[in-house]
Amino acid sequence: MEFKLNIGAPDTEDRVLRMDAGVLYDVIIVGGGPAALTAAVYCMRKGVSTGLITMDFGGQLSDTSTVENYMGYSYITGVDLANKFKEQVRQFEIAIADGKKAVAIEDGTEKVVRLDDGSAFRARSLIITTGKSSRKLGVPGEIELTGRGVAYCAICDAPLFAGKRVVVVGGGNSGIESAIDLAKIAEHVTVVQFLPELTADRVLVDAFEAFTNTTTLYEHEVMEIVGTQTVESVKIRNRVTGDVSTHEVQGIFIEIGLDPNTVSVKGLLKLNEFGEIEVDCACRTNRPGIFAAGDVTSVPFKQIIIAAGEGAKAALSACEYILRES
Numbered sequence: 001m002e003f004k005l006n007i008g009a010p011d012t013e014d015r016v017l018r019m020d021a022g023v024l025y026d027v028i029i030v031g032g033g034p035a036a037l038t039a040a041v042y043c044m045r046k047g048v049s050t051g052l053i054t055m056d057f058g059g060q061l062s063d064t065s066t067v068e069n070y071m072g073y074s075y076i077t078g079v080d081l082a083n084k085f086k087e088q089v090r091q092f093e094i095a096i097a098d099g100k101k102a103v104a105i106e107d108g109t110e111k112v113v114r115l116d117d118g119s120a121f122r123a124r125s126l127i128i129t130t131g132k133s134s135r136k137l138g139v140p141g142e143i144e145l146t147g148r149g150v151a152y153c154a155i156c157d158a159p160l161f162a163g164k165r166v167v168v169v170g171g172g173n174s175g176i177e178s179a180i181d182l183a184k185i186a187e188h189v190t191v192v193q194f195l196p197e198l199t200a201d202r203v204l205v206d207a208f209e210a211f212t213n214t215t216t217l218y219e220h221e222v223m224e225i226v227g228t229q230t231v232e233s234v235k236i237r238n239r240v241t242g243d244v245s246t247h248e249v250q251g252i253f254i255e256i257g258l259d260p261n262t263v264s265v266k267g268l269l270k271l272n273e274f275g276e277i278e279v280d281c282a283c284r285t286n287r288p289g290i291f292a293a294g295d296v297t298s299v300p301f302k303q304i305i306i307a308a309g310e311g312a313k314a315a316l317s318a319c320e321y322i323l324r325e326s
């Protein structure tokens, strides 16, 4: 089998092959993060016809300020690393449907991926790499004020809060990293932590505690986010005394963890207690021909290098499956 490589060709949108509903692809990859993009390179190098369906390129990398633990780069921004991954994929004539969300996956004589725009694409095998997304607080005002003071990514949105008062919810690594970024520019940062202590790494806690414009509320929880056009205040409850206080702030960053993006495969693939897709050591799910890789799976340790490695493994497993089935 021949694979199509265009090293050196200009990386223009015009060259992108659009996915074709009339084609039965060997492999369709769902996702656009490190796992997906690595899987795409492996599939294309194996010469199998491949489609990539994704809402964006980069995934969580686009929310990461700097990466210092991806081999080959002692220091690189998340966006630059995502662009390098994307460039490497674009060397191949891979069919892409980007800006599209997979909403349902069907497994019959062939696999079908249905998208939010009503279109559907068919394949002999699938690789699911849909990663994780920020967990929601689930309090009144959160959805209504998202993008109007409610934020989930300090790297993306912290500059909007220069000189303002903000709340950060969560005392883990993401919460404290965000609080540090915000403390550098905001007037004041209040960290709301559910537990009696911060659970972030010591090095982060030390850096955070060096700021003088911060307050940490231990054993507290956010009850409501209040505002008409934008966030005006946040109601916070002391979990020990039950007292509720109102804090006038212009922003709230929610950093309480990530949930796996498995809506399209619910009821089809076996999930573990954390809602992650269960895979074996070859990235096989419980359905033959459907593979999964990266943060969306039960594989421990959610890191770029692990997602990329698992993406490679899933691609090789999918190629082996196609060979065996043909």
Ligand SMILES: Cc1cc2nc3c(=O)[nH]c(=O)nc-3n(C[C@H](O)[C@H](O)[C@H](O)COP(=O)(O)OP(=O)(O)OC[C@H]3O[C@@H](n4cnc5c(N)ncnc54)[C@H](O)[C@@H]3O)c2cc1C
Residues within 6 Å of the ligand: 030, 031, 032, 033, 034, 035, 036, 053, 054, 055, 056, 057, 058, 059, 060, 061, 063, 064, 065, 066, 067, 068, 069, 070, 100, 101, 102, 103, 129, 130, 131, 132, 133, 174, 261, 264, 293, 294, 295, 296, 302, 303, 304, 305, 307
């Ligand atoms: C703030 C932050 C900092 C981090 N820093 C580091 C670090 O320094 N070093 C490190 O190794 N790791 C870091 N990580 C973790 C790392 O980013 C992840 O482990 C890695 O991105 C996981 O890759 P993935 O491809 O599995 O999933 P993701 O990166 O989550 O990508 C998932 C992709 O799937 C797409 N998608 C989701 N649902 C659908 C759907 N239904 N249809 C179509 N497409 C869909 C998304 O748009 C996205 O493109 C960090 C994460 C965060 C949030």
